[in-house]
């Protein structure tokens with residue numbers, strides 16, 4: 001049974017994010033004509049019996065969900081596959097996987113034949129609670145992460161939390177990292193309430209579904225008001241300037257949402273260190289954030305590589321400065337530009353080597 005539906009407004013019209021625990025089985029029982037599946041190879045292995053018709057259908061592309069798979073350099077093979085399968089504009093791409101499969105499918109949807117519709121069955125918590133709505137595709141090129149992209153909403157998103165049964169704990173925590181971000185944006189009280197439900201959410205599916213829905217509802221308010229990331233939506237990059245730099249500096253040894261959790265903690269601490277926010281705000285979040293990034297408190301993050309990656313952040317306005325999304329003294333999230341001087345670099349070093357594990 002469908003449990004709930006969110007209707008998201010986008011520049012191409014409304015689309016639904018539907019909670020349906022049997023969504024995969026329903027799709028397998030009724031594979032649409034003209035469907036081209038793009039599926040996480042690990043998910044196909046794990047769920048083979050439940051997607052037998054899908055996997056036996058005419059056009060199936062299995063992709064190992066590793067970060068290089070969403071590099072521009074890999075796209076000729078995807079395009080050739082879809083061309084060989086006779087892709088037409090009245091066909092549909094159906095993505096089954098996490099954020100990597102989403103980004104690949106969304107980018108192909110935007111660019112092939114100047115537009116082919118796509119639908120999404122997110123299989124990771126990160127994709128279910130955050131990335132599945134919001135229209136963005138983000139593709140890597142060379143060493144530049146998420147440097148190419150489009151705003152291409154799906155026609156439909158179908159969320160089944162049964163996929164989470166097989167997700168590694170680190171990938172679950174990666175998704176929770178994005179939820180922590182979304183709730184931090186909604187304000188300190190909302191964040192504290194979410195933090196208090198951390199354990200029950202991991203222990204029980206109804207709590208998890210509620211949390212996913214709440215995270216999507218908060219995000220919905222921002223993406224409907226600013227789908228193209230021109231103003232209010234930019235706060236969704238909270239934790240991401242630092243987080244992306246950590247991912248890049250470690251060759252993606254830290255999963256995205258875990259890096260975002262560390263990035264949130266670093267943003268709270270940096271705000272206090274720069275006398276913009278308060279130490280109390282950093283302390284209030286530190287417990288749950290550290291709990292979420294445990295196992296990565298001491299992962300080496302080379303400072304030179306971290307700073308080099310931070311300097312390349314898309315939000316920056318010029319050399320020698322860095323644009324950050326930080327909490328103010330009331331915990332409200334805002335964006336500003338700061339000098340990336342020796343003092344700032346020393347604070348980064350202190351956070352990475354001492355504060356992160358404290």
Ligand SMILES: NC(=O)c1ccc[n+]([C@@H]2O[C@H](COP(=O)([O-])OP(=O)(O)OC[C@H]3O[C@@H](n4cnc5c(N)ncnc54)[C@H](O)[C@@H]3O)[C@@H](O)[C@H]2O)c1
Pocket residue numbers: 040042043046064065066067070097098099100101102103123124125126127130131132134136137138146163164165166167168171174256257
């Ligand atoms: N476009 C956007 O709006 C957006 C937003 C956030 C993140 N992203 C991108 O998403 C990517 C991260 O995505 P992600 O964390 O969802 O995961 P992922 O796609 O990187 O997958 C993580 C791991 O989980 C495995 N997996 C997927 N579903 C599974 C399941 N049900 N059971 C067991 N294993 C499963 C995958 O094979 C992979 O090993 C990054 O590249 C990030 O940049 C995009």
Ligand SMILES: [Zn+2]
Pocket residue numbers: 178240256260
């Ligand atoms: Zn993210």
